Amino acid sequence: MTIQTQIxxxxxxxxxxxxxGGALGQLPGDAAITTQRSTLVQGIKTLxxxxxxxxxxxxxxxxxxxxxxxAQTFATTxxxxxxxxxxxxxxxxxxxxxxxxxxxxxxxVKTYAESLRDGSALKGLALRHADxxxxxxxxxxxxxxxxxxxxxxxxxxxxxxxxxxxxxxxVNTRLPVHFGAGAKATVIERHLxxxxxxxxxxxxxxxxxxxxxxxxxxxxxxxxxxxxxxxxIRVKFGRDAKLTLYVLNAxxxxxxQDIFVDVDGEGSxxxxxxxxxxxxxxxxxxxxxxxxxxxxxxxxxxxxNVVFDQARGVFQGxxxxxxxxxxxxxxxxxxxxxLSDEAEFSAKPELExxxxxxxxxxxxxxxxxxxxxxxYLKSRGISExxxxxxxxxxxxxxxxxxxxxxxxxxxxxxxxxxxxxTHVG
Numbered sequence: 001m002t003i004q005t006q007i008x009x010x011x012x013x014x015x016x017x018x019x020x021g022g023a024l025g026q027l028p029g030d031a032a033i034t035t036q037r038s039t040l041v042q043g044i045k046t047l048x049x050x051x052x053x054x055x056x057x058x059x060x061x062x063x064x065x066x067x068x069x070x071a072q073t074f075a076t077t078x079x080x081x082x083x084x085x086x087x088x089x090x091x092x093x094x095x096x097x098x099x100x101x102x103x104x105x106x107x108x109v110k111t112y113a114e115s116l117r118d119g120s121a122l123k124g125l126a127l128r129h130a131d132x133x134x135x136x137x138x139x140x141x142x143x144x145x146x147x148x149x150x151x152x153x154x155x156x157x158x159x160x161x162x163x164x165x166x167x168x169x170x171v172n173t174r175l176p177v178h179f180g181a182g183a184k185a186t187v188i189e190r191h192l193x194x195x196x197x198x199x200x201x202x203x204x205x206x207x208x209x210x211x212x213x214x215x216x217x218x219x220x221x222x223x224x225x226x227x228x229x230x231x232x233i234r235v236k237f238g239r240d241a242k243l244t245l246y247v248l249n250a251x252x253x254x255x256x257q258d259i260f261v262d263v264d265g266e267g268s269x270x271x272x273x274x275x276x277x278x279x280x281x282x283x284x285x286x287x288x289x290x291x292x293x294x295x296x297x298x299x300x301x302x303x304x305n306v307v308f309d310q311a312r313g314v315f316q317g318x319x320x321x322x323x324x325x326x327x328x329x330x331x332x333x334x335x336x337x338x339l340s341d342e343a344e345f346s347a348k349p350e351l352e353x354x355x356x357x358x359x360x361x362x363x364x365x366x367x368x369x370x371x372x373x374x375x376y377l378k379s380r381g382i383s384e385x386x387x388x389x390x391x392x393x394x395x396x397x398x399x400x401x402x403x404x405x406x407x408x409x410x411x412x413x414x415x416x417x418x419x420x421x422t423h424v425g
Contacts, residue, residue, distance in 0.1 A: 009048070015069035016044055019170065020140055023072060028116040028143060036125050041140040047130075054131045059314040059346045060285040062133055065254050066228060069170055069200055076167030078194020084220065084411045088159040088188065095194075096143045096171040106154055112145035112174045121147075124176055124206055128289075134232040134258050138172050138202040145174040145203075152180035152210065159408070161188040168197025174204050181210040181238070186405065187217045191231070193224035193251070202230040209241035211265065216244045216403070220415065223252035225280060232258040237297075239265035246403075247274045248412065249284050250419045259288040263297045263325075273399045274303040277416065278311035278343070279423045285314035292325040299329075304396045305336040307343040308423050318350040319360065326355050332362040337395055339368065389424040393417065 009017070020041045027037065049066060050057035080092045080099070091102045091109070098111040115121035125139040146162060164173050179185065189205060201223065209215060223229045229252045235243060249255055261270055276284050290299060303315050315334045334347045349362035369391050377387035393416065400412045 010063055012066045012069050013044055013048055013063075016137065017041065019069060019072060023141070027141070028113045030117060030119040032119055032122050033116050033125070036122060037140050040125070040127070040136045043136050044140075050131050050133050056129070056131050056287060056316070057133070059316065059348070060256055060283065062256070065283060068198070070168060070198055072170045074167045074169040075197035076195040078165050078167045081163055081165065081190070081192055083161050084188050084190060085159050085161070085407050088161040090161045090163060091146055092163040092165065093145055093173050094165050095167060095169065096173060098144045098146060104148065104160055107151065108149045110147050112147050112176070113143065115147045115176075116142070121174070124174070128234070128260055134202060134230045134256060135204055137230060138174065138204045138232070141170070141172040141202070142174050143172060148177045150177070150179045150183045150185055152182055154180060154183040154185060156185035159186040159188050161190060163190050163192065164201070164203060165192045165194045166199050166201060167195040168199050170200050172202045176206040178208045179210050179213040179215055181212055183210060183213040183215070185215055186408065187215065188220065189218065190220045190222070191229060192222055193227055196224060196226075198226040199224070200228045203232070205233045207233065207235045207243070209235065209237050209243060209265075209268075211238040212240045213238065214242045216405070217246070218408070218412070219245070219247045219257070221247075221249045221251060221255065221257065222415070223255070225251070225253060227252050228254040230256050232260070235261045235270070237263045237265040237268040237270070240267040241265050242269045244271040245273070246412070247272070247286065248415065249275070249286070250277045250415060252284065253282055255282065255284040257286045259286070261288070261290045263290070263292045263299065264294060266294050266296050268297050270299040272299070272301040273402065274301075274315070275396050275399070275416070276303070276305040276313050277396070277419045277423075278306065278313050279308040281310045283312045285316070287314070287316040288318065290317070290319045290330070292319065292321045292328040292330060294322075294324060295326045295328075297325065297328055299331070301332040302399055303334040304399060305334070305345055306339065306392055306396060307336060307345050308339050310340070310342045312343070313345040316348045316350075317362070318352065319362070321353045321355050321358055321360065323354045326357045328355060328358040328360065330358070330360045334364040336366045337369065337392060338366050385424060389420050392424060393420055
């Protein structure tokens with residue numbers, strides 16, 4: 001079945017519309033979910049995918065960059081990976097389907113497909129704004145994932161790891177997670193390729209933080225060299241809640257990671273640390289919209305980028321301080337090592353401040369490796385490739401070492417080190 005568009009469609013738009021027409025009867029969901037899916041896909045039909053004329057996509061013309069949509073079939077069925085941190089509880093979604101439901105001690109878990117079938121997922125399928133292409137594609141096609149509730153007072157002794165693995169194809173997953181008041185946990189969200197076949201992946205995580213909760217959330221995106229990854233994380237804060245979010249991009253051909261944060265609880269604190277490791281001809285875009293909506297809240301965002309070859313990176317970071325958000329303390333920085341004449345990085349930090357008693361600032365830097373630092377290491381018998389690798393490693397690992405969990409720090413250092421071994425030598 002082919003659905004005609006009201007604009008001249010690209011090949012990717014045509015493939016999305018045809019895929020929806022062919023899959024609608026098989027996608028899980030009650031009548032209301034099915035109607036919402038149709039409404040979301042209608043936006044692709046009438047508006048097309050976003051172009052650089054839409055501000056949120058100015059540096060990532062998705063209509064041009066998203067050229068193909070793989071069939072909803074899989075070249076392989078990969079197995080579950082070893083956990084990033086030994087001893088973690090692992091829940092996996094393989095080729096868009098949750099594996100047998102795993103238990104998280106003290107928490108409740110159900111598959112997202114169940115939430116679609118019973119209609120409880122409906123509210124979460126709403127768009128953040130008209131140009132929310134990630135949620136539009138995901139909501140139209142999402143098949144599975146997990147819905148998790150960590151109860152009040154939950155104390156996680158070991159990390160909980162959600163693995164999203166695909167062996168090629170078109171995959172759409174979801175992860176809504178609620179943390180009750182006073183909960184403390186470490187969650188690792190991993191996106192991994194299970195083979196060499198090309199894939200298009202969309203994923204949305206929805207996090208709700210209860211009063212006084214204290215959460216570490218790690219996103220490790222390590223798709224294959226031909227993969228396209230559209231990711232989004234949405235966060236809502238309760239009073240005195242704390243979230244430390246790490247985003248590590250170390251793969252993928254075309255990557256877009258949206259970060260939407262609503263700081264709605266007084267006394268809450270948001271920390272973002274991002275690492276983008278970009279090589280080859282990859283295009284990676286991290287776009288954040290952070291709203292400080294109430295008084296006495298804090299946030300700090302540090303993004304570190306390493307760009308080789310013909311890679312292109314983007315960071316768009318917007319901080320909005322509402323009129324009632326007095327005594328907001330918000331700071332954002334984006335630092336880039338540009339290690340090739342053909343590489344590019346675009347940084348667009350923004351502040352919109354409507355309160356008068358605040359401390360806010362932002363900054364961005366772009367540089368190459370310091371010749372002085374390189375000479376210092378070479379003068380001590382270290383080869384130039386090794387010296388360059390050490391300096392790059394120090395640049396990104398500095399923010400990883402802020403974490404207090406030694407096992408998690410070492411695991412992330414391992415991912416970074418493996419990537420640098422490939423690209424630096």
